[in-house]
Amino acid sequence: MAVRKPRLGRDDWTAAALTAIGEQGLAGVAVEPLAARLGTTKGSFYWHFANRDALLEAALSSWDETYTDEILRTVDAEPDPAARLRALFIAVTASERAPVEVHLHAAADHPAVASAMRRAVARRTAYIASQLTALGFDQAEAERRALFAYATYIGHIQLVVRIPEAVPQGPALEAYLGTVLAAVLGENGKPAAN
Amino acid sequence: MAVRKPRLGRDDWTAAALTAIGEQGLAGVAVEPLAARLGTTKGSFYWHFANRDALLEAALSSWDETYTDEILRTVDAEPDPAARLRALFIAVTASERAPVEVHLHAAADHPAVASAMRRAVARRTAYIASQLTALGFDQAEAERRALFAYATYIGHIQLVVRIPEAVPQGPALEAYLGTVLAAVLGENGKPAAN
DNA sequence: CCTCCTCCATACGGAACCGTATGGAGAGAC
DNA sequence: GTCTCTCCATACGGTTCCGTATGGAGGAGG
Numbered sequence: 384m385a386v387r388k389p390r391l392g393r394d395d396w397t398a399a400a401l402t403a404i405g406e407q408g409l410a411g412v413a414v415e416p417l418a419a420r421l422g423t424t425k426g427s428f429y430w431h432f433a434n435r436d437a438l439l440e441a442a443l444s445s446w447d448e449t450y451t452d453e454i455l456r457t458v459d460a461e462p463d464p465a466a467r468l469r470a471l472f473i474a475v476t477a478s479e480r481a482p483v484e485v486h487l488h489a490a491a492d493h494p495a496v497a498s499a500m501r502r503a504v505a506r507r508t509a510y511i512a513s514q515l516t517a518l519g520f521d522q523a524e525a526e527r528r529a530l531f532a533y534a535t536y537i538g539h540i541q542l543v544v545r546i547p548e549a550v551p552q553g554p555a556l557e558a559y560l561g562t563v564l565a566a567v568l569g570e571n572g573k574p575a576a577n
Numbered sequence: 578m579a580v581r582k583p584r585l586g587r588d589d590w591t592a593a594a595l596t597a598i599g600e601q602g603l604a605g606v607a608v609e610p611l612a613a614r615l616g617t618t619k620g621s622f623y624w625h626f627a628n629r630d631a632l633l634e635a636a637l638s639s640w641d642e643t644y645t646d647e648i649l650r651t652v653d654a655e656p657d658p659a660a661r662l663r664a665l666f667i668a669v670t671a672s673e674r675a676p677v678e679v680h681l682h683a684a685a686d687h688p689a690v691a692s693a694m695r696r697a698v699a700r701r702t703a704y705i706a707s708q709l710t711a712l713g714f715d716q717a718e719a720e721r722r723a724l725f726a727y728a729t730y731i732g733h734i735q736l737v738v739r740i741p742e743a744v745p746q747g748p749a750l751e752a753y754l755g756t757v758l759a760a761v762l763g764e765n766g767k768p769a770a771n
Numbered sequence: 772c773c774t775c776c777t778c779c780a781t782a783c784g785g786a787a788c789c790g791t792a793t794g795g796a797g798a799g800a801c
Numbered sequence: 802g803t804c805t806c807t808c809c810a811t812a813c814g815g816t817t818c819c820g821t822a823t824g825g826a827g828g829a830g831g
Contacts, residue, residue, distance in 0.1 A: 407686075408686065413787085413789090414789070416788090423810085424810055424811075425811095426809045427809050429790070431808090488735055490683075492601075492602065500739060501740055501742065504740050508743070527756045530744070531760065534733045535732055542698070542728055542731065545691065545694060549695070559721045566761065567760065607817085609817080618780055619781095620780050624778055
């Protein structure tokens with residue numbers, strides 16, 4: 384049971400920062416508390432990073448990768464557009480991603496966070512819209528519905544994280560999500576008459 | 578141009594706090610900065626309030642009144658349920674209420690804020706659901722759609738406040754909101770076949 | 772005019788962070 | 802074994818906020 388004294392790398396700090404965001408939001412990205420949690424001191428931190436903002440940038444970049452790139456890659460392996468949207472929908476509503484997303488949105492007054500959010504919205508809605516056009520929606524309607532779906536997603540995770548009592552559980556949740564998915568896809572998954 | 582020295586009351590502080598929430602979020606509810614802005618000092622504040630939390634409670638209570646009670650009263654004057662929902666939808670999407678709502682949601686880790694949010698969600702979704710049942714939806718479906726509508730609202734104002742570039746402007750916004758309203762109401766404003 | 776009673780100013784002390792300065796401790800190069 | 806380079810610990814000083822203590826200013830009542 385010797386106390387290991389593993390030297391920390393930049394990545395350990397970044398990972399800890401992202402975890403802290405999920406738990407406490409941007410305020411959790413604080414040098415001294417993080418150091419305490421990692422069992423080290425500020426001396427380590429300021430060796431690897433110039434300042435707090437540099438850590439935040441690194442954490443956001445890591446967030447881009449795991450919370451957008453990765454999931455879109457995974458979902459894109461599905462065979463057809465409808466299945467991709469469905470898989471995406473399930474993946475993002477039924478996981479522990481929500482707290483990080485919600486806390487980041489809440490911290491968008493910080494410029495670095497704001498630009499990360501912009502990147503995310505752009506990439507995600509573009510992907511959704513591309514699937515919708517593949518389903519037969521024209522470009523404008525696809526963009527509208529993509530944004531609509533994204534807004535609904537944001538609102539949903541917001542409620543799940545902030546006011547979980549407001550969101551149904553179990554089968555009721557299934558029914559709810561069914562209602563939502565149907566509404567977003569045009570009540571029957573096919574383009575409605577324009 | 579004599580510099581008036583109006584004595585401040587409890588209400589001046591609560592109003593300033595609510596304004597600050599709209600501009601800077603919960604962090605804006607800070608005694609010393611608020612005092613500076615009101616042209617006074619902490620001495621005044623701690624005369625009227627026990628501490629920062631007391632001010633926050635007062636601000637939240639005021640928020641209840643103007644951001645939920647009042648608007649529901651206004652909207653409820655419309656002649657029929659569909660008109661009420663439409664009026665509600667327009668009122669909440671097209672105003673300056675958004676920043677306060679968004680910032681409060683972002684601060685729901687604070688217990689007092691969390692309970693205010695719970696109150697708001699409960700009252701608002703209940704109202705929407707009651708209008709939907711009046712339109713012919715059965716209770717369960719009305720509740721689902723009410724929550725759906727509320728989630729969409731939350732997500733929408735979140736985007737408007739945090740990433741305004743993502744939200745269309747002018748006529749495109751009209752079209753977008755049309756798509757959304759139609760989807761929430763069942764593609765045609767009447768209950769879909771179950 | 773004097774006295775309270777209400778309201779506010781000033782001055783502290785303390786907590787939680789950020790960022791800097793500086794002195795090591797440990798491991799590989801030789 | 803010594804040197805050096807990487808990494809970390811400790812100690813400061815500075816900022817921003819909370820909350821308390823205490824001493825007035827200024828008007829309402831007598």
